[in-house]
Structure formats: C-alpha cells, structure tokens
Amino acid sequence: MALKEANETLYWIKIMIKSALVSKSRFQKMIEKNERIIKILTASINKLKEK
Incomplete structure (x- = not known):
C-alpha cells in the first residue's frame, strides 16, 4: 500500500510540473x-518475498 501511494505521489508531482x-x-x-x-x-x- 505504501509503495502504491509513493508512486502515486510521484505521478502527481510530475503532472503538476x-x-x-x-x-x-x-x-x-x-x-x-x-x-x-x-x-x-x-x-x-x-x-520479504524471498523469505
């Protein structure tokens, strides 16, 4: 969930730019x-996937 949110944040920053x-x-x-x-x-x- 955190990774999805971080990617979305980056997406919106790039859209604003x-x-x-x-x-x-x-x-x-x-x-x-x-x-x-x-x-x-x-x-x-x-x-975690490796374990």
Missing part, C-alpha cells in the same frame, strides 16, 4: 526523496 503549476526546481528535492522512498519500499518488499 508538466502542467506548469509548479517549477521542477522547486520540487526537485521532493522528487528525489520520493524516489528514495520507492527504492527502499521496493527493496523491503523484495526481501
């Missing part, structure tokens, strides 16, 4: 943090 509602530079750090969260969640899920 493409529609020029916000500047990419203003949200760049948020994008980077969100992508790190996605990587962490994905790694955790993969580890």
